Amino acid sequence: MPFPIHRPRRLRTTEAIRSLVRETRLSPTQFILPLFVCPGENVKREIRSMPGNYQMSIDTLVAECEEVRQLGIGGVILFGVPEHKDEIASGAYAEEGIVQRAIRAIKRATPDLLVITDVCNCEYTSHGHCGKIVDGDVDNDATLPWLAASAVSHARAGADIVAPSDMMDGRVRAIRDALDREGCLKTPILSYAAKYASGFYGPFREAAESAPQFGDRRSYQMDPANAREAMREIALDLEEGADMIMVKPALAYLDILAEARRRFDVPLAAYQVSGEFSMIMAAAQQGWIDGERIMMETLTAIRRAGADMILTYFAKPAARLLA
Numbered sequence: 001m002p003f004p005i006h007r008p009r010r011l012r013t014t015e016a017i018r019s020l021v022r023e024t025r026l027s028p029t030q031f032i033l034p035l036f037v038c039p040g041e042n043v044k045r046e047i048r049s050m051p052g053n054y055q056m057s058i059d060t061l062v063a064e065c066e067e068v069r070q071l072g073i074g075g076v077i078l079f080g081v082p083e084h085k086d087e088i089a090s091g092a093y094a095e096e097g098i099v100q101r102a103i104r105a106i107k108r109a110t111p112d113l114l115v116i117t118d119v120c121n122c123e124y125t126s127h128g129h130c131g132k133i134v135d136g137d138v139d140n141d142a143t144l145p146w147l148a149a150s151a152v153s154h155a156r157a158g159a160d161i162v163a164p165s166d167m168m169d170g171r172v173r174a175i176r177d178a179l180d181r182e183g184c185l186k187t188p189i190l191s192y193a194a195k196y197a198s199g200f201y202g203p204f205r206e207a208a209e210s211a212p213q214f215g216d217r218r219s220y221q222m223d224p225a226n227a228r229e230a231m232r233e234i235a236l237d238l239e240e241g242a243d244m245i246m247v248k249p250a251l252a253y254l255d256i257l258a259e260a261r262r263r264f265d266v267p268l269a270a271y272q273v274s275g276e277f278s279m280i281m282a283a284a285q286q287g288w289i290d291g292e293r294i295m296m297e298t299l300t301a302i303r304r305a306g307a308d309m310i311l312t313y314f315a316k317p318a319a320r321l322l323a
């Protein structure tokens with residue numbers, strides 16, 4: 001009979017003991033903060049559904065990045081809100097595009113802050129879809145050159161890592177080929193390998209002004225019902241040359257994260273997306289939950305499931321709490 005010999009509560013008696021036997025630890029270096037850059041000067045426009053997150057002009061963004069660096073946060077991932085959108089997403093791969101200029105400015109001011117860029121077209125197309133529209137649907141192969149050009153323009157501007165989030169087939173290969181052809185052999189690819197068509201992206205689409213003007217993203221993002229398919233998506237991206245992989249969203253997909261951790265020996269990221277953040281913030285503002293506590297609990301859960309790094313809008317408050 002285990003009891004009374006075995007009393008698991010012994011190891012929960014004090015914080016000192018709990019801390020000693022804790023299996024999962026959080027560090028600010030594991031967090032990546034998503035940031036939204038927009039045109040203008042001295043702009044800091046709060047995103048209504050994401051308290052504490054802003055659309056920022058480049059000058060404001062640079063100051064924010066200095067703060068992020070001081071907090072010891074692992075890095076930032078940039079999303080662009082361009083001046084103009086068009087049918088061919090030209091702002092996504094323009095040499096002087098909003099993200100390209102932001103990268104250069106950040107690298108001038110804080111050269112050792114890790115800068116990741118989101119590679120996608122939805123913020124830059126007039127219709128809000130992630131690629132070129134042909135006959136009412138996103139044309140996969142016609143979209144690949146846009147993505148490759150975006151990735152190269154980001155790498156040339158100084159991005160440390162490029163992260164394609166569009167879910168086109170073959171995009172990792174197309175991006176790797178283009179980067180290598182242009183001499184960017186050292187730029188790693190963090191692939192949003194298992195990205196689901198999720199309602200949790202709602203607030204982000206307000207932040208990035210990237211909601212599709214017709215239809216939805218179900219013909220390219222994954223069906224939330226599918227787990228085996230995620231493993232196949234990840235395997236394909238690794239074959240195509242992805243250096244790191246991501247599962248997105250995080251909390252509702254911890255099974256996918258855990259299975260990916262078990263199967264693939266590469267760095268694994270999870271994206272705690274806008275809706276996950278906003279739900280916690282909203283409930284906390286109502287006084288229905290303890291926001292700080294749930295922030296740390298969810299981040300711990302995502303790490304426990306197997307993520308090495310977490311893209312999260314909580315990066316700053318969580319880093320402050322861990323300091």
Ligand code: PBG
Pocket residue numbers: 118120122130165166200201202203204205217272273274275
């Ligand atoms: C771009 C992109 C999206 C997110 C990250 N990259 C939006 C989408 O796919 O609709 C969502 C991030 C979030 O909700 O925080 N394709």
